[in-house]
Amino acid sequence: MDSELRDLFAFLAVLHAGGFREGARASGLSASRLSESVRRLETRLGVRLLHRTTRSVAPTEAGARLAERLVPALGEVEAALDVVNHYRDRPAGTLKLNVPATVARLVLPPIVAPFLKAYPDIRLEVVVEDSFVDLLAAGCDAGIRYDERLEKDMIAIPIGPRVQRMATAAAPTYIAEHGRPRHPRDLLRHACVRGQFASGVIPTWEFERRGEIVRVDPDGPLLVRLGAAVDLAVAAAVEGVGVIHLFEAWLQPHFDSGALVPLLKPWWQPFSGPWLYYPGRRHLPAPLRAFVDFVKARPAR
Structure with missing residues (x-):
């Protein structure tokens, strides 16, 4: 150039x-x-x-x-x-995505490898960032976010599982010592492992059953930055430090191994899955167009 x-x-x-x-x-x-x-x-x-x-x-x-x-x-x-690029046999170039840690951990792994194998001339850059992002200012082609965090005036298509849930759990040793909560409000009497956004906000835990919504703000011995230190929170919960409330898919391997026990399962609240979003312009860069088409062709989950 x-x-x-x-x-x-x-x-x-x-x-x-x-x-x-x-x-x-x-x-x-x-x-x-x-x-x-x-x-x-x-x-x-x-x-x-x-x-x-x-x-x-x-x-x-x-x-x-x-x-x-x-x-x-x-x-x-x-x-x-x-x-x-349209005169090449295969699209080439760099695709830069901006995604939260949850998406990098739970949504992208089954997509990235087959996409890169299908388009070997495309280089994928993934920026993990949990805060609100101006895609253009960040130099990214597209982002992945949930409904409430989508930028305005963007085209959005579904990516990954369409329904997810937040799960609550604790280690068997914690349950043996402190008992099981029977209602979400019982968590106010338990030690809980909490998360905090980069803005400083500590999100409340929300539960839903038969149309009843309960929000609680429990206390606990450990507070971690959401995204950057979630694995530390999970490890602490596995060691019996307290009750954790996190994406079900993130905790599932620990349910399978028995390291964590599900709690309050009838109250686990479902929510819609993430969206791939990008600026609404007539011409998409070839790597982004290839990724959009690839995501659209994948069967819905």
């Missing part, structure tokens, strides 16, 4: 991500390389395009006007280059 064009893409990567380090993570380039590209572009144009601080960057008036015209123009350039 011509150096002037690369500099323009670098400028947009930094602007969309809100900083050079963030732009580097999104683009796969180093922060120093992005900085050099933007500086070279500013020198060539003779105007400052970005206001730089130690924490972030913001466009100058000239930078904002340039970005306004560049986004659709460079989008057309990328689309034009990708058209060549």
Whole structure:
């Protein structure tokens, strides 16, 4: 790609991500390389395009006007280059997905291997992130999220199991010492292993039976970051630290081995499965189109 064009893409990567380090993570380039590209572009144009601080960057008036015209123009350039993919025997290129840890653990494993075998010229990058994400700013082609966390104005198609459940469990040693809860509110008297989102929010545990919904906020000796440290929470529950409330599929191997015992099963609440989502544009990059078609062709579960 011509150096002037690369500099323009670098400028947009930094602007969309809100900083050079963030732009580097999104683009796969180093922060120093992005900085050099933007500086070279500013020198060539003779105007400052970005206001730089130690924490972030913001466009100058000239930078904002340039970005306004560049986004659709460079989008057309990328689309034009990708058209060549349709003349290959097989789609090629990089597909970058942004997914939460639960999806990386429970949804993608049966999909990734057969997809890459079917399309050996595609390189798949998976970014695991549990917070809300601006796909374009993050430099991703598509994301996978649940209903309540989908970005607006996106095309979404179902991926993975269509119905999932949250399960509650404890180790046999814990049950022998503390007994079984008979109702969700009994958990308020038990030691519970809790999770916390990156925002600091600790989600309540929700249960449902015959139309009755019960939400509880129990206490316990261990609090972990959801996504990053869920395996630690599961290991602690297996060792008898307390009661855990997590995706059924995540706990199933421990149910099968007997390391964990299901609790309050009639109250386990079902919910709809995740969605693959991407910007609604007429032309999809060939790797994303291949992935969308592959997901659509898989039998529903």
